[in-house]
Every structure is written in structure tokens, then in C-alpha cells.
Amino acid sequence: MTKIISFANQKGGVGKSTICLQSAFYLVEAGHRVLVIDLDPQGNTSSRLAQDESGNEIEFSGTTTADLFRYGLGEIPVMSCPRGMDLIWTTKNDPVLSEIESLDLECALLPSENLKASRLLDCYDYVLIDCPPSLGRKLIAALVLSTHVLCPVQVSGFAVDGVEGLLNTIISVQSELNPQLENTGIVINNLNRNFQTHMEARQQLIDAVPDLIYATEIGVRGKLDEATNKGIPVWCIKTSSGRAAAKDVRAVIEELIEKVG
Ligand SMILES: Nc1ncnc2c1ncn2[C@@H]1O[C@H](COP(=O)(O)OP(=O)(O)OP(=O)(O)O)[C@@H](O)[C@H]1O
Ligand SMILES: [Mg+2]
Incomplete structure (x- = not known):
């Protein structure tokens, strides 16, 4: 059965796109068929994946994420990325995808309905959904569609404060819209063990x-920041700090894979 995993947190900059992107690299290298859906109108994940091995941009093609919110979409062609995954993409700052937040709540069901009708997801082992930093329609759409969710969290500043709202959103989707959704849990990202405030928030x-x-x-x-900004797997950076970053990221991805079964 296809594992459909959302990377979700309404806070910005906590590592959703980073973990989503590195998971996509990892799973493709492990021989799996992977589709990435970029639900964030910022389009960061799309632009990183639409690059060839030399970092040159390739042309976008196929269905956009905004298209998934159309009634009766029909066939859903996808873009093949140079690194081996497929992509349903969004342009940078896509206004159509942003405006979905002003539509009726029912619009959040459309991506799931369209994707199920097309049977596209049956072609993949893993579908990874990069969610936007909000608790709106697009996050609900992702959670309705998903079998699993991973929540990256930072323990700096006020980032921990939003966790309760996120968990409550997941619980309400589980009880009202998608009883199959499993919360794999919270990944603590960007942790500085030398900072007392980080360690206290972590313990909390x-x-x-x-x-x-x-x-x-x-x-x-x-x-990890460097690799993500270049759109490359972090394990391609062959320095000691690259290896240390890769070790952290790989461990999280392997724990995720174990949890989704
Ligand atoms: N563990 C880490 N160490 C250093 N930099 C990191 C780490 N995790 C993420 N970053 C960097 O932090 C920035 C924000 O990460 P990312 O874009 O993955 O967050 P996001 O949750 O997807 O943000 P947004 O909500 O805006 O989409 C990026 O520049 C990323 O490279
Ligand atoms: Mg992001």
C-alpha cells in the first residue's frame, strides 16, 4: 500500500521542506517510487527538485498543486525530476494556491478526490507532501489525503507554543475526515544541546x-542548510560536518520509515 506522508507544522522555518526533500532523496536512492507534492505556495521544494545534477533549472511540466483543487480534474500527468522522483509542483508564490484559503472548507477534499479518481498514487511506494506554514485549507487537504504525518518542531523561541494547535488539528482530521491518518510524531529539529533554553523546551x-x-x-x-538550499542530498557533502548532518537526517528518515511500516 502506498504510504502518503505529510510534513506539517503551521510554524514557518521548522524544517518541513528540509526533511521532506531529504526523505525524497533517500527513498529514491533506496529504489522506491516516490512522488512529491508541493503544497506550499512558496514553491521552495519545487524549485529545489526542478534542477539537474549541475544545479541548472529544468522546465516545469505536468499538473500543478493548484490544479488538484479543481472539480473533476481527470488525468493527472506529473513532472519527472532529474533525481528520480516525480513532482506535482507549484510556482514561486503561486497566487491561485494562496487563494484556496478563501474557498469553502469542502475544497480541502478535492485533491484527495481527484487523486483517488485518477488512481495515480497507486503507482508509488511513497508520496511525500510538503505542507505550508498555516493551519488552513491546504494543510487539511494534505491530512485528508495522507496515511501518515510527521511534525518537525524547533525548540527555539515560541516554536513549541504552536504544537498543541497542530496536534489538535491532526486529531480533528482523524475523527472527522480521515480515520486512517496516523501521527508518526514530532521530530525535534535544529537542536543546540549547549543551549539551556533548547534543552528545557525539549524536556517540556x-x-x-x-x-x-x-x-x-x-x-x-x-x-543540512547548505544541501537543502542547493537541492542535493546532505550525504553528498563529504566533509566531517556533512557526515554529521547526514547521520542526524538519515536516522530521522529511518525512524520514519520504520514507523510507517
Ligand atoms: N537542522 C538544521 N540545521 C541548520 N539549518 C536548518 C536545519 N533544518 C532546517 N534548516 C534551514 O532552516 C531553513 C528553514 O527550513 P525549511 O525551509 O525546511 O523550513 P519549513 O518548515 O519548510 O519552512 P516554511 O514553513 O517557510 O516552508 C532552511 O534554510 C533550512 O535549510
Ligand atoms: Mg517549507
Whole structure:
């Protein structure tokens, strides 16, 4: 059965796109058939995946994420990316995708209906959905469609404050729209173990929802930032700091794969 995994948190900059992108690289390298759906109108994941091995941009083709919100879409052609995954893409700052937030709540069901009608997802082992930083229609659309969700969280600033709202959103989707949705849990990202505030916020999270915290964590890893911005797997950076970043990321991805079965 196809595993459909959303990377979700309404907070911006917590690592949704980073973990989604690196998971896509990992799963393709492991020989799986992977589709990425970029539900974030910022289009960061699309632009990273639409690059050839030398970093040159390739032309976008196939269905856009905004198209998925049309009634009776029909066939859904996808874009093949140079690194081996397929993509349903969004342009940078796509106004159509942004405006979906002003439509009726029912519009959140359309991507799932269109994708099911086309049977496209049956062609993949994994579908990875990069969610936007909001608790709106697009996040609901992703969660309605998903079998699993992973929530990256940062323990700096006020980032932990939003976790309750996110978990409640997941619970309400599970009870009202998608009983099959499984929350794989919370990944602590960008953790600096030397910062007392980080370690306190981390402990607060563990105490609040012990069963939901991933055993693996990602530290502050400059090479992960570099790899993600270049659109390459972090394990392609063959320095000691690249290897340390890759070790963190791989551990999280392997824990995710184990959880989704
Ligand atoms: N562990 C990490 N160490 C260092 N930099 C990181 C780490 N995780 C993510 N980053 C960097 O932080 C920035 C934000 O990450 P990312 O884009 O993945 O977050 P996001 O949750 O998708 O944000 P948005 O909500 O805006 O889409 C990026 O520049 C990314 O490279
Ligand atoms: Mg993002």
C-alpha cells in the first residue's frame, strides 16, 4: 500500500521542506517510487527538485498543486525530476494556491478526490507532501489525503507554543475526515544541546507528549542548510560536518520509515 506522508507544522522555518526533500532523496536512492507534492505556495521544494545534477533549472511540466483543487480534474500527468522522483509542483508564490484559503472548507477534499479518481498514487511506494506554514485549507487537504504525518518542531523561541494547535488539528482530521491518518510524531529539529533554553523546551515537549517524540533528533547543522538550499542530498557533502548532518537526517528518515511500516 502506498504510504502518503505529510510534513506539517503551521510554524514557518521548522524544517518541513528540509526533511521532506531529504526523505525524497533517500527513498529514491533506496529504489522506491516516490512522488512529491508541493503544497506550499512558496514553491521552495519545487524549485529545489526542478534542477539537474549541475544545479541548472529544468522546465516545469505536468499538473500543478493548484490544479488538484479543481472539480473533476481527470488525468493527472506529473513532472519527472532529474533525481528520480516525480513532482506535482507549484510556482514561486503561486497566487491561485494562496487563494484556496478563501474557498469553502469542502475544497480541502478535492485533491484527495481527484487523486483517488485518477488512481495515480497507486503507482508509488511513497508520496511525500510538503505542507505550508498555516493551519488552513491546504494543510487539511494534505491530512485528508495522507496515511501518515510527521511534525518537525524547533525548540527555539515560541516554536513549541504552536504544537498543541497542530496536534489538535491532526486529531480533528482523524475523527472527522480521515480515520486512517496516523501521527508518526514530532521530530525535534535544529537542536543546540549547549543551549539551556533548547534543552528545557525539549524536556517540556517530552513531558507533555512522551509517546509522540521521535527518538532521533536533528542538531543545528549548517551543512543540512547548505544541501537543502542547493537541492542535493546532505550525504553528498563529504566533509566531517556533512557526515554529521547526514547521520542526524538519515536516522530521522529511518525512524520514519520504520514507523510507517
Ligand atoms: N537542522 C538544521 N540545521 C541548520 N539549518 C536548518 C536545519 N533544518 C532546517 N534548516 C534551514 O532552516 C531553513 C528553514 O527550513 P525549511 O525551509 O525546511 O523550513 P519549513 O518548515 O519548510 O519552512 P516554511 O514553513 O517557510 O516552508 C532552511 O534554510 C533550512 O535549510
Ligand atoms: Mg517549507
